Amino acid sequence: MADQDQERRDLGAMLAPVLRALIAAERPVLDDHGISMWGYSVLTALEGMPARTQAALASSIGADKTRIIGTLDELQAAGHITREPDPADRRARLLSITPEGQRVLRSARARIHAAEDLLLAELPAGERRAFLSAVQTLSTLPVEEILGR
Amino acid sequence: MADQDQERRDLGAMLAPVLRALIAAERPVLDDHGISMWGYSVLTALEGMPARTQAALASSIGADKTRIIGTLDELQAAGHITREPDPADRRARLLSITPEGQRVLRSARARIHAAEDLLLAELPAGERRAFLSAVQTLSTLPVEEILGR
DNA sequence: TATTGTTATACTCTATAACTATA
DNA sequence: TATAGTTATAGAGTATAACAATA
Numbered sequence A, B: 001m002a003d004q005d006q007e008r009r010d011l012g013a014m015l016a017p018v019l020r021a022l023i024a025a026e027r028p029v030l031d032d033h034g035i036s037m038w039g040y041s042v043l044t045a046l047e048g049m050p051a052r053t054q055a056a057l058a059s060s061i062g063a064d065k066t067r068i069i070g071t072l073d074e075l076q077a078a079g080h081i082t083r084e085p086d087p088a089d090r091r092a093r094l095l096s097i098t099p100e101g102q103r104v105l106r107s108a109r110a111r112i113h114a115a116e117d118l119l120l121a122e123l124p125a126g127e128r129r130a131f132l133s134a135v136q137t138l139s140t141l142p143v144e145e146i147l148g149r
Numbered sequence C: 001t002a003t004t005g006t007t008a009t010a011c012t013c014t015a016t017a018a019c020t021a022t023a
Numbered sequence D: 001t002a003t004a005g006t007t008a009t010a011g012a013g014t015a016t017a018a019c020a021a022t023a
Helices: A011-033 A037-048 A054-060 A069-077 A099-120 A125-140 A143-148 B011-033 B037-048 B054-060 B069-077 B099-120 B125-140 B143-148
Strands: A081-086 A089-097 B081-086 B089-097
Touching (some): A011 B143, A037 A054, A037 A081, A037 A089, A037 A099, A089 A099, A099 A125, A143 B011, B011 B037, B011 B099, B037 B054, B037 B099, B054 B089
């Protein structure tokens, strides 16, 4: 792996400020839409597929079941999600995004992607494509397992 | 920018789990070396160049001056850095890494890079090179300003 | 008066464990 | 008894402001 190891800086040290800036740029957008970061994450997850339990939803976005309860309360109060007892198992709550939630999600995402595009535009076109492809690849890998070997 | 915007997921949402896993992988390595994450960051910064003030060092690693004081106390007690009053301005503290600090830093970094290489090895060679190049480019840009436009 | 480093305080997140209601 | 959701508590990390020493 000589081509990777030549005096490069830590991957984490290089990525951390970028991610921090991305998150900071998201905040005012999310504020304008009246949702939190976890709320945005929940809406994104529910857009793809309704959730059968809150715990399953939480783990799918890398959160704890206790951590998203307040977020679900807010989203429900704002009419962005529905949250009904499962008739087949009344302990569980069936979660799905509402049309209004989808509208808010799409609006926020458009502005977030627009900001991200400003950053990506700084990269040469070829490098940009490879970067996006690599990030998408990494996001599908079991990163923790790979690093833990 | 059509080539960037096609149905891709949020950059932040894709990068966050990767960074989280990178940080989690660093922890046991840093524990073995008896330093904290901020300590590792401080040693990395001081390796390149001694610092004239603690505040300057803090801002160079994206931290607050009050946040690194405990870290500096630990590093100094462990003999990893020196911290002397500046003769020219006794309010300030001149900071530099010791040979022992350099040894610890290099040892920790070798293991961290080895773990990162496991992850990078999952990418096709061409994509890996472009990814690393892009990350290095991004880490030199004023990311916050670009995103804030 | 301004600046460097330090300490103290409060606030936000997060993790853990206990509780309820259903099964 | 086991599980889904909820609540309560404590802990870590962070931000802000006040303070002492020096300029």
